[in-house]
Amino acid sequence: xxxxxxxxxxxxxxxxxxxxxxxxxxxxxxxxxxxxxxxxxxxxxxxxxxxxxxxxxxxxxxxxxxxxxxxxxxxxxxxxxxxxxxxxxxxxxxxxxxxxxxxxxxxxxxxxxxxxxxxxxxxxxxxxxxxxxxxxxxxxxxxxxxxxxxxxxxxxxxxxxxxxxxxxxxxxxxxxxxxxxxxxxxxxxxxxxxxxxxxxxxxxxxxxxxxxxxxxxxxxxxxxxxxxxxxxxxxxxxxxxxxxxxxxxxxxxxxxxxxxxxxxxxxxxxxxxxxxxxxxxxxxxxxxxxxxxxxxxxxxxxxxxxxxxxxxxxxxxxxxxxxxxx
Amino acid sequence: xxxxxxxxxxxxxxxxxxxxxxxxxxxxxxxxxxxxxxxxxxxxxxxxxxxxxxxxxxxxxxxxxxxxxxxxxxxxxxxxxxxxxxxxxxxxxxxxxxxxxxxxxxxxxxxxxxxxxxxxxxxxxxxxxxxxxxxxxxxxxxxxxxxxxxxxxxxxxxxxxxxxxxxxxxxxxxxxxxxxxxxxxxxxxxxxxxxxxxxxxxxxxxxxxxxxxxxxxxxxxxxxxxxxxxxxxxxxxxxxxxxxxxxxxxxxxxxxxxxxxxxxxxxxxxxxxxxxxxxxxxxxxxxxxxxxxxxxxxxxxxxxxxxxxxxxxxxxxxxxxxxxxxxxxxxxxxxxxxxxxxxxxxxxxxxxxxxxxxxxxxxxxxxxxxxxxxxxxxxxxxxxxxxxxxxxxxxxxxxxxxxxxxxxxxxxxxxxxxxxxxxxxxxxxxxxxxxxxxxxxxxxxxxxxxxxxxxxxxxxxxxxxxxxxxxx
Amino acid sequence: xxxxxxxxxxxxxxxxxxxxxxxxxxxxxxxxxxxxxxxxxxxxxxxxxxxxxxxxxxxxxxxxxxxxxxxxxxxxxxxxxxxxxxxxxxxxxxxxxxxxxxxxxxxxxxxxxxxxxxxx
Numbered sequence: 001x002x003x004x005x006x007x008x009x010x011x012x013x014x015x016x017x018x019x020x021x022x023x024x025x026x027x028x029x030x031x032x033x034x035x036x037x038x039x040x041x042x043x044x045x046x047x048x049x050x051x052x053x054x055x056x057x058x059x060x061x062x063x064x065x066x067x068x069x070x071x072x073x074x075x076x077x078x079x080x081x082x083x084x085x086x087x088x089x090x091x092x093x094x095x096x097x098x099x100x101x102x103x104x105x106x107x108x109x110x111x112x113x114x115x116x117x118x119x120x121x122x123x124x125x126x127x128x129x130x131x132x133x134x135x136x137x138x139x140x141x142x143x144x145x146x147x148x149x150x151x152x153x154x155x156x157x158x159x160x161x162x163x164x165x166x167x168x169x170x171x172x173x174x175x176x177x178x179x180x181x182x183x184x185x186x187x188x189x190x191x192x193x194x195x196x197x198x199x200x201x202x203x204x205x206x207x208x209x210x211x212x213x214x215x216x217x218x219x220x221x222x223x224x225x226x227x228x229x230x231x232x233x234x235x236x237x238x239x240x241x242x243x244x245x246x247x248x249x250x251x252x253x254x255x256x257x258x259x260x261x262x263x264x265x266x267x268x269x270x271x272x273x274x275x276x277x278x279x280x281x282x283x284x285x286x287x288x289x290x291x292x293x294x295x296x297x298x299x300x301x302x303x304x305x306x307x308x309x310x311x312x313x314x315x316x317x318x319x320x321x322x323x324x325x326x
Numbered sequence: 327x328x329x330x331x332x333x334x335x336x337x338x339x340x341x342x343x344x345x346x347x348x349x350x351x352x353x354x355x356x357x358x359x360x361x362x363x364x365x366x367x368x369x370x371x372x373x374x375x376x377x378x379x380x381x382x383x384x385x386x387x388x389x390x391x392x393x394x395x396x397x398x399x400x401x402x403x404x405x406x407x408x409x410x411x412x413x414x415x416x417x418x419x420x421x422x423x424x425x426x427x428x429x430x431x432x433x434x435x436x437x438x439x440x441x442x443x444x445x446x447x448x449x450x451x452x453x454x455x456x457x458x459x460x461x462x463x464x465x466x467x468x469x470x471x472x473x474x475x476x477x478x479x480x481x482x483x484x485x486x487x488x489x490x491x492x493x494x495x496x497x498x499x500x501x502x503x504x505x506x507x508x509x510x511x512x513x514x515x516x517x518x519x520x521x522x523x524x525x526x527x528x529x530x531x532x533x534x535x536x537x538x539x540x541x542x543x544x545x546x547x548x549x550x551x552x553x554x555x556x557x558x559x560x561x562x563x564x565x566x567x568x569x570x571x572x573x574x575x576x577x578x579x580x581x582x583x584x585x586x587x588x589x590x591x592x593x594x595x596x597x598x599x600x601x602x603x604x605x606x607x608x609x610x611x612x613x614x615x616x617x618x619x620x621x622x623x624x625x626x627x628x629x630x631x632x633x634x635x636x637x638x639x640x641x642x643x644x645x646x647x648x649x650x651x652x653x654x655x656x657x658x659x660x661x662x663x664x665x666x667x668x669x670x671x672x673x674x675x676x677x678x679x680x681x682x683x684x685x686x687x688x689x690x691x692x693x694x695x696x697x698x699x700x701x702x703x704x705x706x707x708x709x710x711x712x713x714x715x716x717x718x719x720x721x722x723x724x725x726x727x728x729x730x731x732x733x734x735x736x737x738x739x740x741x742x743x744x745x746x747x748x749x750x751x752x753x754x755x756x757x758x759x760x761x762x763x764x765x766x767x768x769x770x771x772x773x774x775x776x777x778x779x780x781x782x783x784x785x786x787x788x789x790x791x792x793x794x795x796x797x798x
Numbered sequence: 799x800x801x802x803x804x805x806x807x808x809x810x811x812x813x814x815x816x817x818x819x820x821x822x823x824x825x826x827x828x829x830x831x832x833x834x835x836x837x838x839x840x841x842x843x844x845x846x847x848x849x850x851x852x853x854x855x856x857x858x859x860x861x862x863x864x865x866x867x868x869x870x871x872x873x874x875x876x877x878x879x880x881x882x883x884x885x886x887x888x889x890x891x892x893x894x895x896x897x898x899x900x901x902x903x904x905x906x907x908x909x910x911x912x913x914x915x916x917x918x
Contacts, residue, residue: 036722048864048912050848054808062850064864064913068894087722098706100730103717105709123760125629130604133631135785135792139762148852150766151862152780152793176851176880177797196806200847204873221599222789249794265556302809797862798854798884 006030006322008097008110010088010263013042014304015295015311016116017070020080022315023114028322029079032108034086034099040074041067042118043141044304046148049169051196055305066304091115091267093288111325112290112318115264116311119257119296124218127161127255131218134225140166140254144173153177155250159227160184161215163191163198165302167254172201174252181207182246185229187214187236194302215251216243224249259297267291275299284314290325292318327517328352329683331509333498333532334524335359336367337474337667338659340481342522345671346678347488350686354491354518355482356511358528360787361494361747363478366526367664368750369601369633370474371550371590372581375662376413376466379569382435385642389666389673391436394468396668404480405697406472407582413469413564414444414453416460416618425568426464433466440467455560455619469564473582474664475750476698483740484695488688494743495787498525501535503650520652520683522674527598527636529657536650541643541657545598545634546572548590549607552629553622554758555584565618574661576614578622583727583753588615588622590633601632628758635660642666644673646681654678698736702728702753723771724764726757734768738775746786748772765792803841807833814838846870850912851883853898857918863888864912865898871905879903891916 007028009016012035020033039045044052047063054060057069074080083101090098095110121139136155138146144166146152158174160167163186171181184202189212191198202209210229216238217228231242259277261269270279270287278286278293286293294314295307330346332339335357343355359365374397380387401408417423423443430441444452445462453463486492493513500510501521509516525532530543553560558580565578573592581587591607608630615622638658647653654677656670663670679685699712701719713720718732729752737751745761748754748768755761755768769783769792784790799819805812810830816838817825826838840846848870852862871879882903892898892911902909 036725045913048852048866049850050866060848062864062866062912065894068913085721087725089722089728100709100713100720100722102721102731103713104720105706105713120759121762123628123758123762125627125760128605128608128624128627130602132602135790139760142762142765145766146793147797148862148864149860150769150780151797151852151854153795153797154793156794176876178880194806194809195804195811199804199806204847204876217602217604222786223791797852 002096002107002109004109004111005032006111007114007318008032008034008108009114009116010034010091010097011042011116011118011295011297012037012040012082012084013116013118013295014044014067014070014307015118015297016042016114017067017074018308018311019114019116019294019315019318020074021070021077022312023319024077024079026316026319028319031080032110033074033080033082034088035082035084036087038084040071040082040084046141046145048148049173052304055303056308063304088263091263093268095290111322112292114314114318115261115291115293115297116295117260117263117297119259119300121253122255122258124251124253127253129161129215129218132220134218134220134223136220136224136250137218138250138252140170140252143170143252147173147177153179155179155248157182157248158250158252159215159246159248160252160254162186162254162256163193163209164254164256165193165197167252168193168197168201170252170254171207172205175205175207179250181205182248183207183229184209185213185215186211187232188212218251224251227251257296257300259300261293261297264291264293284310284317290321327506327519328354329518330520330522330678331356331507331516331518332522332524333509334365334526334529335362335478335482335492335494336365336524336526337363337370337478337481337664338526338656338670339522339524340478340485341667341671342524342656342674343485343490344481344488345668345675347485347490348688348691350688353489354493354516355485356496356498356509356516357492357494358497358525359494361741361743362482362492363475363750364746364786366634366636367474367478369548369550369631370664371577371579371587372471372474372664373564373579374408374470374472375665376433376468377436377438377662378415378429378433378441378464378466379574380432380436380662382432384640385644386662386666387436389642389669390662391438393662393666393669394470396672397470397472397665400668401472403693404484404695406477406480407703408470408472409582410468410470411563411580412465412467413566414463414465415566415568416456416463417568418459418461422568423462426462430464438466438468441465453562453565455621456565457618457620460618465563471564471580471582472664477664479740479751480695480698484692487692487695498532498535501532503536507652520654520678522654522656524656524659526659527634529636529655530638533655533657536647536653538647538650538653538655541638541655543636543638543657545595545600546637546660547593547595547600547632547634549603549611549632550587550589550630551608551611551627553586553588553626554628557586557626558584560586560622561619567614567618576611578615578619583756585628588612595634598634601634603630603632607632629756629760642670644670644677646677652681700733700752701730723767724752724754724757726759727753729754731771734771735775738772743772743776744784744786745769745772745792801842805829805834805837807837816842818842845873847873847876849876849879851880853883853886853888855888855915857889858891858915859918860915863892863915865909866912867902867905867907868910869907871903871907875903875905879905883909888915
């Protein structure tokens with residue numbers, strides 16, 4: 001017989017932790033929280049800059065501080081069992097979960113499942129940037145991890161593709177770490193990033209932001225050597241005779257985020273193929289009863305505060321669902 | 327003094343080395359790149375061709391048909407995954423059906439078995455995503471798929487186990503001939519009685535070093551685009567259009583990793599290092615394959631790359647040079663080189679015998695290699711077993727492709743030194759996030775196992791370092 | 799003199815019109831709340847920034863300890879701070895909020911850890 005738990009939450013980032021706390025507060029007494037990393041906190045651990053929690057805590061916190069507040073509460077509640085280094089390989093429609101840990105494979109069934117699996121970055125491949133495939137091309141989040149977690153400097157001279165917040169934050173981080181950020185290239189007419197970040201991450205350091213531009217080609221054999229930049233019109237078509245090159249050894253790609261919903265899909269949840277999120281009439285619910293999704297897996301949020309809010313709701317909904325079927 | 331030096335550690339060089347390792351000969355492979363299969367072989371599409379689309383009197387055609395048979399046996403012995411998926415060459419009208427008949431006839435002359443022409447009702451059942459305007463196809467059941475780089479790695483490992491020395495990062499710079507050959511390389515001078523030139527794109531440069539001037543390799547670029555594994559079953563067969571003068575056309579390919587692949591283009595280029603992809607290549611591939619399978623969506627593309635076919639005329643060039651005795655050229659091995667590789671190895675072996683090299687069988691030749699374990703291929707029962715034996719199989723590093731720490735470590739023990747070496751052997755970093763999540767973890771494992779600092783880990787050797795320095 | 803810039807205190811992003819004389823603010827308009835005025839004065843007279851960075855750890859469970867200044871510091875000190883922070887080493891476990899360096903780069907703010915870090 002497969003062991004049965006009331007609620008299993010996949011993902012121990014801000015979404016999973018908030019969902020666990022909320023489910024507990026709404027009466028769920030048996031929660032298993034599965035996190036693949038060796039720490040709780042998810043991507044917040046590498047977001048060492050401040051700007052988190054203004055809405056939820058009315059304070060300006062760094063990413064790890066925001067995570068810490070939830071982590072300590074989660075750990076203090078014995079009804080929430082946290083299993084680290086636990087990687088879910090399978091989720092069925094019947095809410096049976098198979099997960100791996102070093103030295104162990106486990107199968108467990110749940111009354112309800114909350115997927116708090118976050119998101120991944122759009123890659124250079126998805127942005128279809130032409131050229132060669134040398135070393136030195138990084139998704140911005142990977143560059144952030146290299147610096148902030150591993151203490152490694154990804155490059156000396158960088159060009160950043162995309163002016164979303166991650167790209168802007170990385171422009172500042174690289175600059176402070178002694179690398180030269182030569183340009184931020186944005187295909188849209190306006191940056192999607194917060195004004196605060198435009199000012200404090202680019203203008204403070206005199207980093208040029210090229211709006212309505214794109215990288216036409218990446219050059220370099222072993223390592224990136226330069227990029228060709230070209231202006232685009234309203235239909236994103238290249239404007240003739242506007243091309244210029246920027247020498248650099250590094251290209252950071254900050255071209256948006258994609259919800260991670262491979263487990264939901266595996267469980268037979270109806271998906272919106274465009275956004276890679278579950279189709280549902282009601283926030284956090286999916287087409288499979290008892291499988292919920294929250295945080296960035298549900299939709300991409302600008303602020304972690306909204307992830308928290310969304311996930312608190314998911315925890316409550318899961319609690320209500322469990323009560324109803326008991 | 328070596329009996330034989332093989333220049334080039336691609337699938338051809340390693341297949342030859344493995345074949346010759348059956349005999350009491352002192353053999354070495356010299357590879358220019360930092361790892362095996364980093365040249366032409368790494369961009370191969372992995373198709374084991376049945377031999378169709380080759381002229382019945384060509385060396386290519388003969389070696390392809392023979393190779394198709396040999397690959398299966400080799401795959402079994404060396405634990406390489408081979409899958410016979412079959413191929414369909416499609417026709418849109420009566421005129422094209424006539425061409426299918428010609429291809430079938432030529433194939434039969436080469437000895438290809440079980441070919442048949444199938445029509446719309448068959449296609450509707452067996453290949454439902456195919457363009458309904460396709461009225462017929464030539465079904466060739468003996469076509470299959472394999473992982474090109476894993477084939478080269480497994481061949482080289484088995485060759486090494488049987489005594490072949492393998493030197494990587496060992497570019498050959500000059501060749502002198504007196505009574506025997508003196509081969510100058512990045513790692514010093516090797517002397518050898520025989521040279522086998524399997525240097526792929528650079529086979530002409532190597533030949534020239536030995537004074538052979540009539541071989542010219544012209545790179546022909548092929549851009550390939552990989553789709554998300556979710557689309558694994560978009561087709562059940564390899565889908566081919568009718569071949570053109572220069573290539574077999576733009577295909578819908580099944581791969582042994584599961585990701586369907588679309589491509590390649592066929593573009594003559596000058597630069598032997600031009601591995602760039604571009605928008606026109608993508609546009610051309612998309613429009614060509616949409617004609618075959620209309621539901622293919624560019625949104626599903628998760629990776630792309632370009633490879634260069636080492637083209638030298640119409641056919642393979644495999645011969646002992648009359649002007650330079652004991653120098654054997656294995657040049658111009660473009661498609662179907664992967665399929666033909668084991669047959670090329672036998673062919674070369676015969677050339678060596680004819681040339682007077684004495685072959686004595688080794689009594690202790692080890693023909694088998696234990697199959698590499700991949701978690702993604704394991705069912706629950708096997709997972710349980712391998713995880714209980716080695717905890718690290720339960721420690722997932724690459725989440726998109728389900729690769730564990732145990733597999734990464736095994737790849738390093740088997741010779742991986744770089745991020746690409748890990749990728750080709752284990753598939754880690756080749757999924758939809760493209761290493762976004764697992765790069766740092768793999769760097770750490772490489773650093774620990776190879777005992778080198780993190781800032782020296784490279785993508786593929788040379789100046790391809792992942793990072794530039796440690797932070798203070 | 800008149801300057802225009804966008805307030806960055808919250809996502810409202812008000813366009814502030816700031817009147818200045820001899821480097822001092824004499825009037826602010828365009829702000830929807832009081833924070834806009836405070837920001838305008840600070841940005842003109844004494845611009846400050848939150849400084850966040852990392853300090854190398856030795857013998858602990860993670861390699862880089864995230865840190866921040868306990869209060870925003872002068873904008874002009876940011877690059878110096880980024881240099882100085884690299885000279886520090888953390889060798890003992892720390893708690894969130896623990897002071898790593900007092901009066902960091904003479905900014906009057908302390909450098910504090912933003913994460914608990916235990917022994918390896």
